Amino acid sequence: MHSSVEAGCPALEVVNLSVGFDRMNVIERLSFEVAHGSALAIIGPNGAGKSVLAKALIGALPYAGTIRWEANTKLGYVPQKLDIERDLPITGSDFLRAKAAVACASPVDITNALGLVGLKMESVGKPIGALSGGQFQRLLVAAALIGHPTVLLLDEPTAGVDEPGQDTLNATLERLRKERGMTILFISHDLSVVYQHATNVLCLSRGRTCFGAPESVLTPKLLADLYGAPVAYHVHNDLRP
Amino acid sequence: MTFDPNTIALSIGAGAAAGLVGCFAVMRRMTLAADAISHIALPGIGLAILLRVHPILGGVAALLVGTLLVWGIENRTRLATETIIGVVFSTALAIGSLITSGDELIAALFGGVGHLTTLEATLGLMLSLGVVVFVVWQRHRLVLALVSPEIAHTTGINVRRLNLFFLLVFALTIALGLRYLGVLLVGSLVIIPAATAKRLARSLRGMLAISVAVSIASTTLGTWLSFALHRAPGSMIVLVAAGFFLLSLLRRSNR
Numbered sequence: 001m002h003s004s005v006e007a008g009c010p011a012l013e014v015v016n017l018s019v020g021f022d023r024m025n026v027i028e029r030l031s032f033e034v035a036h037g038s039a040l041a042i043i044g045p046n047g048a049g050k051s052v053l054a055k056a057l058i059g060a061l062p063y064a065g066t067i068r069w070e071a072n073t074k075l076g077y078v079p080q081k082l083d084i085e086r087d088l089p090i091t092g093s094d095f096l097r098a099k100a101a102v103a104c105a106s107p108v109d110i111t112n113a114l115g116l117v118g119l120k121m122e123s124v125g126k127p128i129g130a131l132s133g134g135q136f137q138r139l140l141v142a143a144a145l146i147g148h149p150t151v152l153l154l155d156e157p158t159a160g161v162d163e164p165g166q167d168t169l170n171a172t173l174e175r176l177r178k179e180r181g182m183t184i185l186f187i188s189h190d191l192s193v194v195y196q197h198a199t200n201v202l203c204l205s206r207g208r209t210c211f212g213a214p215e216s217v218l219t220p221k222l223l224a225d226l227y228g229a230p231v232a233y234h235v236h237n238d239l240r241p
Numbered sequence: 242m243t244f245d246p247n248t249i250a251l252s253i254g255a256g257a258a259a260g261l262v263g264c265f266a267v268m269r270r271m272t273l274a275a276d277a278i279s280h281i282a283l284p285g286i287g288l289a290i291l292l293r294v295h296p297i298l299g300g301v302a303a304l305l306v307g308t309l310l311v312w313g314i315e316n317r318t319r320l321a322t323e324t325i326i327g328v329v330f331s332t333a334l335a336i337g338s339l340i341t342s343g344d345e346l347i348a349a350l351f352g353g354v355g356h357l358t359t360l361e362a363t364l365g366l367m368l369s370l371g372v373v374v375f376v377v378w379q380r381h382r383l384v385l386a387l388v389s390p391e392i393a394h395t396t397g398i399n400v401r402r403l404n405l406f407f408l409l410v411f412a413l414t415i416a417l418g419l420r421y422l423g424v425l426l427v428g429s430l431v432i433i434p435a436a437t438a439k440r441l442a443r444s445l446r447g448m449l450a451i452s453v454a455v456s457i458a459s460t461t462l463g464t465w466l467s468f469a470l471h472r473a474p475g476s477m478i479v480l481v482a483a484g485f486f487l488l489s490l491l492r493r494s495n496r
Contacts, residue, residue, distance in 0.1 A: 060394050077395040082388065088268060089442040095388055098381035102396045127443060128388070143392065153395075 009070055011036045011151060011183040012057070017065035019049070019056045026052045029065070032202055032211050036070075037181040039173075041188055041198035041214075045227050048204040050187045051080050054155050057185070069151070076149030078140045078157050080187075084129050092124030092131065092139045096146065103147030113142040116176070118168050133160030141169060145176075152176070154186040158193070166190075170197055191218060247362035252460040254369030255417040255430075260456030261376040262414045263435030264448050265383050265407065272436070273323060276428035277330035279415045281307030283337025283350075283424050291340060297361075300419045304412040307333060312405050337424075350425045357420070368417055375410050383407065384445065421464070422475035433482040434459060440489045455485045 012034040019027040026049040034040045042050050055061040058077055069075075096110045114124065117138040128136060141157055152173070158166040174197055176182045188194050194201060194214060201217040203210045205226045210217055266275055285303025286296045307329055314325045376383070382403055385393040390400045411431070418427040438452035463478030470477070 055391060058391060058395050060391050075395045077392055079389050079391050084388070085268075087439065089439055089444055089448045090268070090384060090388070091444045094384060094445040098384040099392070099396060101381040102385060102393075102398060140392075147396070 009068075010034055011038075011070050011073070012185070013066070013068040014057075015066040015068075017053075017056065017063055017067060019052050019061055019063045027056070027204070030204075030209055034183060034185060035199070036183055037177060038199035039177055039184040039186065039197055041186055041194040041201045042204065043188060043191070043194060043201060043226070044204035050204055051155055053204065054153055054185075054187060057153060073151055074147060074149045076144030076147070076152045078137075078144045078152070078154040080155040081133070081137075081159050082140075084136070086129035087127070088129045089127055091127055092119075092135075095128055095139065096124060096143055099143045099146045105147045109146050109148075110142075113145040116145055116172050117142045118165070118172075134162055134165050137161050138165065138169065141172075149182070151183045151185070154184070156187050156189070158188075158190070166193075173197070191223070194218070245357070247357045247359060248464055249461065251357065251362050251365045251369075252421075252464050253457050254366045255414075255421070256434075256457035256460035257453050258369040258372035258414050258417055259430045259460075260434050260438075260453035261373055261449060262411055263431040263433075263456065264438060264445075264452045265376065265387070266411060266431055267435040267439055268387055269407075271411075272432050274326050275411070275415070275431045277326045278304065278307065278311075278412060279419075279424055279428040280330040280337075281333040282415070282419055282427075284333050284340060285337075286419075286424070287337050287339075287341035297416065297419055300424075301413070301416040303333070304416050305409065308408045308412040309405075312408055316401065350423050361420075365417060365420075368413055372410050372414050372417070375406070379403070379406070380445070380449075421460070422478060426475040426479050429479045429482065430456065430460070433479070433486050437482075437486045437489045440486075441492060455482065459485065 010033040014033070015031050017027060017030045018025050030053070032040075042053065044050055052061065054077075056063045057067060058075060059067075096113070099105075100107065100110050114121065119135065119138045119142055123131065123135055124139065128139065131139065137157060137160055141154070144152055144154070154173075157173075158169055161169060170193055173184055173186070177184050186198075195218055198214050200212060201210075201214050203217060203222075203226050208226075210222060210226075263275075266272070282300035282304050285299035285301070285306075287299070288303075289296045289299025292299075311325050311329055314320065314329075318325075382393065382398050385396060386398060386400050386403055393400050393403075414431060415427050418430045421427075422430055434456035435448075435452045437455050438448045438450075441451050442448035459478050459482035463481040464474050466472070466481065467474035467477040
């Protein structure tokens with residue numbers, strides 16, 4: 001992963017990024033910046049390349065162009081829903097202990113991370129395949145928080161989580177951003193959440209991209225162009241900036 | 242084969258190694274791969290016999306080369322590992338059966354030949370210890386890469402390198418059992434105890450412990466039975482392991 005040593009640079013700078021498979025680019029010449037302590041929402045229809053972008057950003061996919069993370073960036077990553085065998089005898093504790101051991105974090109970090117995502121100790125004692133979808137997503141977020149990351153990159157972090165759980169997770173991420181200055185990049189299909197929590201929005205749609213503040217990007221016309229159909233979402237007026 | 246201290250020591254060492262490696266092989270869904278990879282040893286054994294070198298050395302060399310070949314093709318193409326292993330192992334089996342003949346072929350396929358020297362036992366034990374140390378030392382990295390290669394990657398793990406090391410350790414474990422079980426049966430020593438443990442365990446520690454216990458019980462009990470009943474050790478070891486697996490089926494899944 002590339003990194004810059006210049007002072008005052010953004011948390012992430014992407015210039016002319018192209019990512020593709022079999023000579024066909026899913027993402028083409030994409031450029032954007034993410035400021036320190038901001039929240040970038042990545043939106044777009046299925047197949048637009050959101051997860052591909054996330055994997056390129058973490059360096060798990062080859063790409064052309066420049067991805068420049070600030071020096072000393074520590075990434076916490078939450079992948080899109082994982083296909084885990086139900087009878088896999090690895091408990092949530094095994095998984096968190098593994099993350100803590102590799103990230104050189106202490107057992108206290110595990111307890112803190114579980115507290116932040118609202119997951120109880122007895123839940124993580126179960127095999128991960130036996131956890132509910134919501135519990136598993138929270139476990140992934142807790143794992144991402146272990147090791148004091150400076151940036152969180154989350155691919156649909158609340159998929160499968162019930163509504164109160166979604167509110168808790170979104171509020172936690174907002175608090176981490178504001179209190180710890182953490183930079184957050186998240187992929188979401190929930191435009192209400194995007195409006196509520198994002199500082200900027202990056203939209204991807206089959207070669208077309210847009211970038212800007214939610215008020216300027218999330219217009220009915222732009223969304224209809226993006227998704228190919230009118231899109232409805234709820235704006236929490238009391239939370240609008 | 243005589244039931245001497247060397248045999249007992251190596252039974253325990255190889256059993257522990259196979260039990261530990263098998264856990265991650267089963268969880269990584271490499272069940273068929275274990276069987277297939279073991280067949281890659283055959284042309285090496287055949288060549289070693291032709292060149293009058295120790296057959297197991299030839300088997301180990303072939304396994305290591307085969308593993309590197311599988312890893313290399315996997316990283317350069319987008320073919321599934323199972324497909325690559327399938328092609329490589331069939332080719333290896335064809336070459337192996339061409340250059341190995343008669344009794345030697347039967348011995349290579351089913352194992353249990355000759356007397357175990359102290360040097361062989363010492364080398365086998367050192368290899369077993371290396372495999373055990375690798376799995377215990379790397380277990381956290383293996384768990385992360387198993388759950389999500391991307392999470393492993395962002396935690397600073399070189400997943401490609403870890404996969405290569407695991408495949409090499411896996412091949413060495415197969416090599417450890419070649420002497421007793423032969424090319425056809427050695428894969429089952431890696432897979433059956435771990436599959437039994439997967440049914441019974443509720444945590445990683447539990448799975449590793451049960452798998453090692455079943456594996457050591459299978460190798461020692463199987464070797465003793467083969468000595469007592471004058472039968473080939475490979476078949477007896479696999480039958481004992483299969484017996485443990487059948488017993489595990491009696492436990493109703495409560496997940």
